[in-house]
Amino acid sequence: MLSIRFHGRGGQGAKTASRIVGTAAFLEGFTAQDSPIYGAERRGAPVAAFTRIAKKPIRERGLIARPDLVVVADASLIGDPSARVLDGVDERTVLFVNSPLTPDQLRARTSVSGRLTVLDLTDLALKQFGKRGAISALLGAVAGRLAGLRPESIREAIVRELTDLGLTAPVIERNQALAMQCFEAVQPVTLEPGPRAPVPSAQLRTPTYDPPTRGTAGITAGPNSAIRSVSGWRTFRPVLRPDLCNGCWLCFASCPEGAITIKPDGKPAVYYPHCKGCLDCVEVCPTDAMTVEREPEGANK
Numbered sequence: 001m002l003s004i005r006f007h008g009r010g011g012q013g014a015k016t017a018s019r020i021v022g023t024a025a026f027l028e029g030f031t032a033q034d035s036p037i038y039g040a041e042r043r044g045a046p047v048a049a050f051t052r053i054a055k056k057p058i059r060e061r062g063l064i065a066r067p068d069l070v071v072v073a074d075a076s077l078i079g080d081p082s083a084r085v086l087d088g089v090d091e092r093t094v095l096f097v098n099s100p101l102t103p104d105q106l107r108a109r110t111s112v113s114g115r116l117t118v119l120d121l122t123d124l125a126l127k128q129f130g131k132r133g134a135i136s137a138l139l140g141a142v143a144g145r146l147a148g149l150r151p152e153s154i155r156e157a158i159v160r161e162l163t164d165l166g167l168t169a170p171v172i173e174r175n176q177a178l179a180m181q182c183f184e185a186v187q188p189v190t191l192e193p194g195p196r197a198p199v200p201s202a203q204l205r206t207p208t209y210d211p212p213t214r215g216t217a218g219i220t221a222g223p224n225s226a227i228r229s230v231s232g233w234r235t236f237r238p239v240l241r242p243d244l245c246n247g248c249w250l251c252f253a254s255c256p257e258g259a260i261t262i263k264p265d266g267k268p269a270v271y272y273p274h275c276k277g278c279l280d281c282v283e284v285c286p287t288d289a290m291t292v293e294r295e296p297e298g299a300n301k
Contacts, residue, residue, distance in 0.1 A: 006071045013137075158175060231273050
């Protein structure tokens, strides 16, 4: 059985990528299983998805603790302890990371182990589509390539999964074309599925509860509220052009994290330590004063 684990941020398409790989494997006659895991659906929050491929019935369920292949949609997740990207990764694991850095640069900045390969899918998508968006088709194509699936199966799986999401035929065709470019750009590898050492079970914690007289002050305890920085969730950041701002405050009213404040001159300002990069402010800005910049790789957020 081949076990693939996807890591991404909400809105990047890791869940759909896992379905594309599962569907492509099914089209080739394999037994396939895919399932995602995430908490509250928040753009930018870490999410994971799991795909298993086998020639026989798959009787295993749940999380993939010892993956054969790990696909990472955002390199910043590697340093996020809540994402647990490197859990269960050993010298046999193949690790793909969407990043503009080279493998040597990525190893120097992180504690990555395993057999590493990289490709800047985000940059390819920006050049092709001219705007940010999910890279699910590209992730699925890369994962399919590394898993040894055929390109025609990947193409058909992309059509099926993106059609189910309501995308139009022209958009799907463009996704297919770029996905095939990514498929060819990644060098095939030999995965080594098979038994691996078990992962130690996590220690369970007994929760403690404050008495009713304490009220609801628990929201201020880490990792909640202001104590929990969500700046690491960003792939893109909003940037204000003051010369275009008319002071309507729509960005201030729409920010779900309270990361936008109003200065004494009536103009908004973005407080980046609390900005998760959802870009709601960009969507509601009537004068295009809020623009988008890609988050620099390895930036101190």
